Amino acid sequence: MAVHGSPWGGVEVVAHRGASADEPEHTLAAYRHAVRLGADAVECDVRMTRDGELVCVHDRRVDRTSTGRGVISALDLAELERFDFGRAAAASRRRRIRHVAEESDEEPSVEDPGRLLTLERLLEYVTSTPSGVRLAIETKHPTRHSIRVESALVAALRRFGLLGGDRPVEWAGRPAVRVMSFSPAALRRVRALARGVPTVQLVGPMTPWTRFTGLPPANTAVGPSVGLLRRVPSYVGAAHRAGAEVHVWTVNRPQDVEFVLSLGVDAVITDHPGTLLARLGRG
Ligand code: G3P
Numbered sequence: 001m002a003v004h005g006s007p008w009g010g011v012e013v014v015a016h017r018g019a020s021a022d023e024p025e026h027t028l029a030a031y032r033h034a035v036r037l038g039a040d041a042v043e044c045d046v047r048m049t050r051d052g053e054l055v056c057v058h059d060r061r062v063d064r065t066s067t068g069r070g071v072i073s074a075l076d077l078a079e080l081e082r083f084d085f086g087r088a089a090a091a092s093r094r095r096r097i098r099h100v101a102e103e104s105d106e107e108p109s110v111e112d113p114g115r116l117l118t119l120e121r122l123l124e125y126v127t128s129t130p131s132g133v134r135l136a137i138e139t140k141h142p143t144r145h146s147i148r149v150e151s152a153l154v155a156a157l158r159r160f161g162l163l164g165g166d167r168p169v170e171w172a173g174r175p176a177v178r179v180m181s182f183s184p185a186a187l188r189r190v191r192a193l194a195r196g197v198p199t200v201q202l203v204g205p206m207t208p209w210t211r212f213t214g215l216p217p218a219n220t221a222v223g224p225s226v227g228l229l230r231r232v233p234s235y236v237g238a239a240h241r242a243g244a245e246v247h248v249w250t251v252n253r254p255q256d257v258e259f260v261l262s263l264g265v266d267a268v269i270t271d272h273p274g275t276l277l278a279r280l281g282r283g
């Protein structure tokens with residue numbers, strides 16, 4: 001099946017939580033693997049700790065992805081750093097789930113010390129890669145800390161030279177960074193802090209499709225789920241006509257990959273960037 005061209009001339013491959021099908025999500029190992037595979041961009045969820053640090057974790061609690069327990073916004077960074085977010089955590093979760101006492105044969109790799117990834121460490125890594133992998137950062141629980149999350153995020157992007165004034169620097173003709181959220185208010189706050197930052201309004205599978213929340217000129221792109229595009233394939237054409245790119249998530253099944261490519265989306269967010277790159281002839 002042909003891959004349709006996007007307005008900027010290619011389909012961007014975005015590694016969801018890093019190459020999270022191969023390495024524990026949101027670990028440096030997952031991001032390094034995504035870069036090694038040749039992903040165009042990496043996706044990362046950020047949350048704020050009690051003491052105001054931005055950390056790369058998807059859930060409100062750490063229980064699923066670490067050896068610890070608790071709510072991130074109720075814990076300090078130092079407390080969170082005691083937990084293991086790597087393979088040891090994954091193995092221990094499997095043991096808990098299966099009620100099996102035996103040890104896992106999966107040893108943590110050298111690259112996978114299981115350390116909590118802070119946004120700071122991710123930015124350090126990304127800005128040191130010669131390939132210039134782009135960043136798609138999603139703010140989570142945007143109302144709890146109100147503008148503190150967005151202020152800390154924009155300040156960090158400035159500190160790492162990813163924003164030149166209000167606009168992101170460009171790598172290979174595309175902005176080096178964009179910010180995504182399900183919350184229109186959170187994206188408004190980002191744009192108020194740095195007017196030129198591209199923002200992506202995420203749209204869930206059950207969102208009424210007529211609610212094109214935050215289409216341009218406010219947002220650069222909309223981010224529908226693959227489920228939403230299955231229900232309303234015309235969403236892509238409508239978004240393009242309105243001047244917005246379409247960044248679809250989270251596309252893992254081969255039939256979904258073919259489906260979204262046939263629609264001409266601009267970016268595909270996937271746990272399997274290697275498979276998608278191979279499908280695009282870039283593997
Ligand atoms: O990239 C958007 C996608 O990550 C949103 O869903 O739950 O994986 O953060 P979630």
Ligand code: CA
Pocket residue numbers: 043044045138
């Ligand atoms: Ca996300």
